[in-house]
Every structure is written in C-alpha cells, then in structure tokens.
Amino acid sequence: MDCYTANWNPLGDSAFYRKYELYSMDWDLKEELRDCLVAAAPYGGPIALLRNPWRKEKAASVRPVLDIYSASGMPLASLLWKSGPVVSLGWSAEEELLCVQEDGAVLVYGLHGDFRRHFSMGNEVLQNRVLDARIFHTEFGSGVAILTGAHRFTLSANVGDLKLRRMPEVPGLQSAPSCWTVLCQDRVAHILLAVGPDLYLLDHAACSAVTPPGLAPGVSSFLQMAVSFTYRHLALFTDTGYIWMGTASLKEKLCEFNCNIRAPPKQMVCWCVYAAHSKERAVVVAWERRLMVVGDAPESIQFVLDEDSYLVPELDGVRIFSRSTHEFLHEVPAASEEIFKIASMAPGALLLEAQKEYEKESQKADEYLREIQELGQLTQAVQQCIEAAGHEHQPDMQKSLLRAASFGKCFLDRFPPDSFVHMCQDLRVLNAVRDYHIGIPLTYSQYKQLTIQVLLDRLVLRRLYPLAIQICEYLRLPEVQGVSRILAHWACYKVQQKDVSDEDVARAINQKLGDTPGVSYSDIAARAYGCGRTELAIKVWVCWSMSHAQGSRPLRAGTLIWVRARLGVFTVLLHLKNELNRGDFFMTLRNQPMALSLYRQFCKHQELETLKDLYNQDDNHQELGSFHIRASYAAEERIEGRVAALQTAADAFYKAKNEFAAKATEDQMRLLRLQRRLEDELGGQFLDLSLHDTVTTLILGGHNKRAEQLARDFRIPDKRLWWLKLTALADLEDWEELEKFSKSKKSPIGYLPFVEICMKQHNKYEAKKYASRVGPEQKVKALLLVGDVAQAADVAIEHRNEAELSLVLSHCTGATDGATADKIQRARAQAQKK
C-alpha cells in the first residue's frame, strides 16, 4: 500500500498524474519509430506504421511496408506499399486507415490491410502536391485537411460524404506555416495556422488574424500547437519555450508556463478538458528524450524517455508507446485520489482499510466501520470504492476495491445494487478487451464514451467474433442487437473466404446460425453474390431453407430432396431479383419451373407488375390476357382505364390465338361503355353488372326497348332472352306485359315455364292462361302445376301414357281427387286389357 502512490506525481497542489504500463510491446520493430510514418487510433485503437518513407532519400527500388498492429503490438496486417509516396497516415472513426498520398489521393484500408476504396482531394491538390495532411475527427465522422505546395488548405469534414472545401488564401503567405491545426467550432472545421509571430484563423469564407489574450511578449514564432480531444482547448508552444494554454476560441487564457526549452517539441498533446471535476489543465510535451507535463503550476512533471516514443491523445489521458512499451499517462481520478492519497481519511479510504482488517480478522475493522458510520458516510464510501475500482488498471486492485464496496454494502439497508453490478460487468468486459491478445486498452471513461455497441463493432471489425458473442451473452444484450448481429457479420466474413469450398462455408454458416432470430440470410447471400460466389449464395439459401423445411429438427447432411432444393433456389432467386437485371433474372427462372410457379404466385400477391413482365418475357399471351382482365376489374377504377386494360387483354388473346376469349373481352368492353352510357342517361347502377343482369335491370326499370336493343347488339340467344324477360316480368308482377310478351311470337322455350313462374308468384289465374297453351307433351305437367288434376287425368288418358298416368295418380290426394283416381285406374285397366 505504501508504494501504491509511488508513481503518482503531483502537479501543483491538488492534482496527481500517474503513468503506468499497458503492455510491453510484442512487435519486433526493425526500424526506429522516428523513421516511420505513425498513426494510432484513439480509444485504444490500432497502430499503423509505414516504414521506409520517402522523405529519407533511399533507393526507390525498395518498396515500403505498411504494417498494422494492435495496441499491444500484435501484428494485424502487413502489406507492401505499391502506390505513390505517402505524406500522412490517420485512422478514421470507423477504424479505417486513411493514407494521404503526395498527389492528393487518399487510399482507405481496413483494419486487416484490405483495400476498401480511394478518393482524391481534388485537382488543385494534385497539381500542387501535398505538403502536410491531418486526419481529424468531428462528431460527424473523420475529416482530412491538406496543406498543399501552394500553401493553400483543402479540407473535407467527412470522408464518408466527401465534400471538398478549399479554404481561402492567407494573404502574403510565402512559406509553409510553422505549425497548424484543425479546430472544430460550432460544427464547422477551421484551420488555425501560425506564420512567424502571427496566428491566422481560416474558415471557409475568410482568413482572419487572431491574437491569443495574455500572450507573453517576445514571441517570434510558434513551434507547435495542440488542440484538445474535444476541440475546446488549445495549447501553443513558442520559440521562447513558453506555453500558452487557453480556450480554442482564443478568447480566454487559462494559464501559461515557461519551460525554457527552445528546441521544438516533437509532439505536444493537450487534454485539459476532460477532467471536468478537476480544475487542472495540462499539456504533455515530448522531445526526443524528455516528456513534460505542464499545467497551472510553477513546477512541471518531467519524465525521461528512454526510447523514441509516440504520443496518442485520448479522452482522459495520453498513451505513449515506444519500441518496447506502451504506457498510459493520466490524471489520477478524484475517487482514486481520495482513497489512495497518503493518510487519506476519506470514507472510501477508511472502508478499504476496514475491509482489509476484516480479512485479517482484526477488530480494527469494526473501528474503521464505526468511524465511517458515525459520520454517516458509508454510502459515499461504497460509491467511492466502486468508482475508484473503475479507474484501476490492475485486476487485483479492482478486486480489492470492489470487495471493500461489497463489504460496506452489507452495513447499508438500502443501497441500490445497480452501480455495483454494472461496475463488475463493465470491468469484466474491460479486462477482457484489455487482454494482451485483444489489445484494446480502454479506460473506464473511454469505454463509457464509446458505448458497448461501438466496442462490439470494433471487436467484430477485428474478427474477434467469439469474444464479442461472449460479451453479448454475458451482458444479456437483446439478441437482435447482440449475438445475431455478430453472427451475421461473421457469416458475411465467412463467405468472403475464398479458399474454403462453397459447401463447407454454407454448412458452417448454417450450423452456427441455425435459427437465430434477426439474422438476414439475404444479406449474407447478397455478400456472397457480391464476391462473385453465386453458387455459394444459393447454397447458403438452400441450407437455410432446408433447415427451415425440417422444422425444429437439426439439419442432416446430404438429404437434398429435390422439392426442397428447388424451393431453396426460389428463395435465392427472389433475393437475386434485386441484384440481377430483369432479363437475366427471368431467364434463370425459366429453367426452374418449380420456382417459377411459386414466383408467379408470389407476384400475384406482392408484385403485380413483375408478373406482367414475366408473362411478357415468355410471350405467354394467354396469361397476359388473363392478367389484364384481372386488372380491368381489380386494379383499375376509372372506366377508361378498365376499357384500356380490356383492350390490351383482347390484343393478347388474339396473339394467343384464343379468338373466343378475345371476342368475349371485346364484348365486355362494349358492355362497359354501354353501361356507362346507360348510367348517364337513365341514372341508376349499371356498371359491373353482367350482360344478363344489365338486361334484367333494364326490363325491371321499364326500359323494354333498350333491353331488346341490348339483347340484339350482344346477340343474346333467343331462348335466354325469353327466360330472362319471363323472370323479370314475373318479378315485376307485370302480368299484362307478360301476356303481351307471350303473344309477341311463338315462345322458343314453350309455355310450361310461364306456368311455372306464375305459380311461383302464386298467381293461379295467370298460370291457367298459359297452361292451355302448353304443348301436348308437357300439358299434363302444366295442368298438375295449376292444380287441375281432373283435366290432367283426362289428358293423360288421352295420351295413353303410362308415366303420365302414374304422375297424375301421385298427385291425387284425399277425397277430392277420389273420382279422378278411379278414372285413371279404370283407364289403366282398360289399357291393360287391350
């Protein structure tokens, strides 16, 4: 315990700074860092080194090597640089490596050295070459700022959405500025540059000279400037060895320091802002062999650098790596300070002590505890311990602090457990990713700022799928956000492995993913298709479909039943339709009749237009006709549209040599037009009625002339017209008209229907009128219908028809017909005698 604060260095009265080792570097660098272009991403990100840069005029024949390492120095990628000379390297917020070439081209590489894309910073840059470049981060993404050989600046605030902006000229600028940096204020990127004793601020409209308030006199040149992580503070280093610190708006000075070293520092980092609770602002300045932390205090902290080192600004500190080590320098957080400060009597410190004594089974534990409780500070003590645990790098120390917190919690009635539980979880995740093999040395504050989602993304980016999944499961993240997303990423990566056979990849994917909800197989298949592995895309689908077809039972290899296989193909096709052009897609479909029929059905519900195209492609005029017919009543509202659809249908039917259908369709068109006219002229509802109903409606409405005209126009068969009129008039009970109609000419349907229909309306009187006109072979039936059994019997006897006789007989009921029955019996007997 005594030595725990040994590496704490006080700065002024109230702040301590400590530096501890994160990793001893695994890499085996042949070159010195100073011979390389170096870029390290914030948030414990990867380190890129481009060895053998061009500034050292070596033989051009040796191609430089671009290496990418994790923060612990594990090699991630190594590639020969085959492009032009590089001026600057930098990491984007998505951990993509941006390499700015001398000709203004920016090449973008992935974490694993995979080339992603490239873009150019414009013609002006191309002509004047790049003198210097900076990659900077804003809340929108990552930007690139370039200083050209003509001493002009060009910048793009977001490389994802490239918009080049050429900054205004700095009047009278003849040589390169001694130093410059990008400032982001009010969401706009500015450039601050120093030329001799003057500072200029460039925004996209103008260039204005600025003067930092309270700047010590005698400055003839600014050697270095540093802006804080959040662009709120700025530090300037002058040739007099004087450091000015203030707000980035250059409106307020915070403090100054004179270090009396005139040599230009190699790097300067300003992180003043983060420690909101601390009043201290500090700047780290590095020279070849010296590291200095300066702040609002007369003394500075000095470290000796044994090796060539490189500083990486972080949110809450600075990472310093060299050939052999990787260290972190930060201000000791308040909670830790309270607890560990020598002779601290803070509640947290007492609690930690109490817990230690408790473990030693010493009664002092009770004394300490009592002391805290008497002051009523136990809650605070627990909180302090929890908080401090978060800021500790060593798991041992985290543990003992958490143990203390947990111990203290026992004596509290109502202490919400969340903070403790979350801290334990967070630390577990942090320790896991800080591990040497993973190499993401995040601090607690950085982790909170970064969020777990981004951290998972970064793990996925590093292809650390198992760890990512474990974390998701450990934190019980919802599957869709967590495990499924990672599995989907994994599968997308898997399909890009060109050296593995399609079959194996598909099976592996299926085994891993199974029925995980939220995984989009279409994305995976699309990725495979994007890599030119169409077969694999199909296999992925087939595997998926098969496992689905089998319900919950696990996939059994080698049971490709053709039905399922074809179904699988169908699904792929469905997906590929977005990828392939229409023609190709339909051609592919043609060779899969099973899929084709399914697809047709699918289209009927989802994409009618596609269905039409499909029929068109096949010259399937019959179906095309049917399609338009359906459209004429299902899709079209306006009458003109419907007629047009029918016309198209009719044309299609002619092409299909289905004259019958074509004629019928044309009739329908005529009918529609006519119905429209009828509606206009007569009012009422005619549209959508069938021809038969139209005529009926006309008769019912008393428009007999029209009805007949219509029947003639559409050549309704005579018989049908008679039936129709008969029914309609009977419905109207217009007996007079019916009689007239019956006499208009000889009925083609006979007169029995007249009798029937009158009886249906219970009009016996009318029925009898027609019964007399019924032809001989149906006479009996007619007479029976009107209930004239006696006469029916007479007719039947006259006809000597056995069937008719028995029919009449069956109608003889009760006493009234007794006589008739006898008559028939007699006639029968007579007939038999003969």
Place this chain on the structure above:
Amino acid sequence: MAFPHRPDAPELPDFSMLKRLARDQLIYLLEQLPGKKDLFIEADLMSPLDRIANVSILKQHEVDKLYKVENKPALSSSEQLCFLVRPRIKNMRYIASLVNADKLAGRTRKYKVIFSPQKFYACEMVLEEEGIYGDVSCDEWAFSLLPLDVDLLSMELPEFFRDYFLEGDQRWINTVAQALHLLSTLYGPFPNCYGIGRCAKMAYELWRNLEEEEDGETKGRRPEIGHIFLLDRDVDFVTALCSQVVYEGLVDDTFRIKCGKCHGPLLGTSHMAGLVFNEIRNEHFSNVFGFLSQKARNLQAQYDRRRGMDIKQMKNFVSQELKGLKQEHRLLSLHIGACESIMKKKTKQDFQELIKTEHALLEGFNIRESTSYIEEHIDRQVSPIESLRLMCLLSITENGDARCSLDTHYGPEHLLTFSNLRRAGLLTEQAPGDTLTAVESKVSKLVTDKAAGKITDAFSSLAKRSNFRAISKKLNLIPRVDGEYDLKVPRDMAYVFSGAYVPLSCRIIEQVLERRSWQGLDEVVRLLNCSDFAFTDMTKEDKASSESLRLILVVFLGGCTFSEISALRFLGREKGKREFIFLTTAVTNSARLMEAMSEVKA
C-alpha cells in the same frame, strides 16, 4: 342396412391421440410466450382449433382475448400478440401492417407468429421485405391431421386443391408427407403402398425420404394399418362433380358441413352425434325418410310404454331411459327437419331432371338432350356455379366439346374461371387425337428422364384429354341394371349414385386392392394419363398381422366427397370384413370444387 358397429369389423386405430398431440404442441407453443397474450386466429383455423382446444384451455394458458384475423386494425391492448395463421402472404401483410403501425406509434410489443401446419419461405420473405422479420418470432404448429370421425382424418386444407392442381404449387406436398410420416410413427409402418397421380407419387417419395432420415424410429413397430392408397383428385373429377344422393353427402351439398359441423337446420349439430345419424349417413336419400319415420314410430312406442307402468317402473324409466330418449328425439326431429328441407329443394321436378341428366351424361346416352338441358340451365342463369359444374361434367364425360355452351355472359371474371378450369383439366377441349398422343409420348419420355419439373408447364399447357368413356367401359362403371335397382339392399358401390354409376376413384381402389398391384390395369392407367404415376410398394417382411391387413388408409390429395366415403365404407363391409380409413386434404363436393376454380372480384 346401416352399418356402424359390425361385430366382424377390424378395430380402428385410436385417432384421438392425434388431437392430444396437436393440443399439447399448441399449449407448448403458447407457453413459449409467457404471460398474458392476445391470440389472433385466422378464420379458416377457427373451427379446427375449436375441435382441438376450446376457449377454456386457451384461457388456462394465458390467452386473454381472441381476435379474428381480418383486414382491420387491431384493437388489442395486450403487450404480447400471438398470431395463429395459415402460411399466406395476405396474412403476413396483415401482421406487418400491425407491427409497423406499432412501430410508428413508438410501441414495442412481443409478436409471435404460429404457422399451421408449417411455414413457407415466401411468408418469411414477406416479413423480411416488410422489415419486421427480426421483430416477430416464428413457429410452426404441425397440426395437419384432424380426426373428424373414427375413420376420417382431414387436413382441413381446402386450398390444396387450387394451389396444386391449378397453380402448380407443390409446397403442400411436403405437408402431406409430414402428415404421413406422423401417422407411420404413431401407427407403425404401412407394409403395402399403392398410389396413382403425380402428386401422390411426389408425396410418397418425399415421405419415404423422411422415413429414411429418421430410420429406425418406425422399424420394428408392428404395423397397425396394412395398406395405404394415395390418389390424386384429378384422377377422378367425375365423381366429385356429381350431385350427391347419399344422406351425408346430400346434407353437405345442401347445407355444407364444415369441419364436421353442419349449417342450415342441422346447425351446430356435430356430425357424429347420435345414433340416428350414424345409421342414416351412408344411406341413399330415398331410404332416409322412411327410416326416420320408422325410427319416430319406435321412439313413440318407447314413450308409450310408460302408460301402464307402475310407480317403480316409471321411476326407472325416468331416471334411465328418458334422457336418452329425449336426446334421440331432439336429434330425430332435427334430421326430419333437415330432410323436409332437402325434400323441398330436391324432390322437386328440376332436381329429378338434374339427376337424370347427370346419369345420362355418365352413361353416355341422350347427349343431345343433356346438352340442351344444360343450355337451358345456362339460359335461366340460375346459378353460375351449378352451370359450370354441369359444363365440366359434360366436357369430361364427352371428351371435351364444351365450347358450344361457353359464354361470358356471367361477367368478365368468369373468362378467367374458364381458363382456370381448362388448366386444371376440368374443362377439356376437343383436340385431334393423334397429335395429342404424340405429345403424350414425348411427355412421358421426359418424365422417365426424371426431369419431372420441366413438364409442369408442358402439362398445364397440354389440354388434358379425358378418356372417361373408355375408362368407364374398361372398369365397368355403369352397372347393367336388370329391372329396378333396389336402393334398400345395395348390390355395389353404385348405390351412392342411385345405382347408376360406380365412383371411378373407388373402383380403382377396389381393383388395385383385389390384385394387390396395378397388374392388368395398364390400359386404364394409360387412359388416365397416369402411366408414370401409378406405383406399388410392398415390403417383403411378413410382419403384418392379418388384423392389420384388413385396414386400408386411403389418402385423397385434393379432397374427397362423402359419397366416396360411403361407397368405400360399403366396399369394406362387403368385401371380406375390411375397414377403410380416410385421409383427405379436405372434404369436398362439386360446389367447392367449382368455387376453388372461380375467379371472384375481390
């Protein structure tokens, strides 16, 4: 003559197990979504569901409210929504609209979709396209066999008919194979398999594949059912197109029996309820009325017994018999009511003429008269469905030539209906015979090349020729009648059509079972255009007990009618004490067949 409960009949397997299985699985699925939830049920699944799990069982498993899936916004306020649907794109869109509406309103709920009997890829595609695939969890309720009767299992998939025979959609075949697989795991393997039809063959092969995957599970089990016969509906459209005159069929034609429940005057009566129904269901309608009045008289006599009883006897009567008698009485009066209602509709002259025309068509005489009857039917524009049915019957029995009577005066959508009927082979066109056989031989060659998929379209474009007349002659479907056919004492299966016609499907089954193969039926099979789709498969092992060999499972792909069921029940009784068990995609009749083919305005 009624034949329930024959002492010599083999015992039927216990199918109530299927219900229990389905119920347990459903409960398991509901429990997967713990807590209160609202259940949305597709209309078509309501009656089958009711037979599996009633509302109180659902409530026990924390189903709060029940909704019907219809195109309306849901009023449910539950935090968990569960959808029980058939795998249809329409349903997916409905669910997607619900979920997306919730999303817009910033509401998060849990959604679970249970597909019955299985999910389809297209459905999941739609969910994915609608962007909600990750928001809903999908499950399958593999409920595909609903026991409607002791010998009747229905898959309750009326859409099978249209989907397969019209749209060429083969997805349901997998469902059939799964159902068969389930049966064989529960009731042992089937030692003898026969089948005819393209779909039958595919289903059979798929099923066999499933069995192989699961090898061992069914092996070693003693078969309970000795034979299985798979039959495609399109092998015999004629039987399904005829008007039914057996009581149960007639009730179905007149009032529609849906999922074992009647509509009309028998409303809500369960199909199996009461001895009365069991005794008359298979009877020719002409006998039913007499039977019922006899029954009524008997009942009255039993009631009358109480006169002259002493107190003790009376007490006994009231406590033991009266309830049964009352029940019987109630059912009897229901059936009498139904009969009267049917009589009113059917004994009318036009029904008799209709039957006469049908018989004439089946027998192939008086074609001119029948044609003019049908024309008159069309002229009167009474019922388009009925007219269509007659046209189809005419065209199949007469090998095409229905052109004369085709007409679009029913409205434009029926133009599409005609094209559907033609594609499904229900309406055929006359084509010169020789060209057709040329195509046929080509097609059959393709089939033997195993390029089965390629001919889907070839088939549908090929106007199928019906050889009904020739088949009828070969199989002797029209019994020679010497004198009056006594419907009270049926001689053969023709009694289900008043002695005029032996159902083709049943005759094929009878013939094949008799020969235990297709041997000698080559010509018939050829005429049925099924040369490559008739198969038999016998296992050599003779493990099947003689008891099991008397049980035959007949699988109708595309639906079967009550007439066919009655006919086969009769056959089973007549021929060596056998018992037929029926598995059908749905119970169908002529009207349903026609409706399935119709294009209606949405």
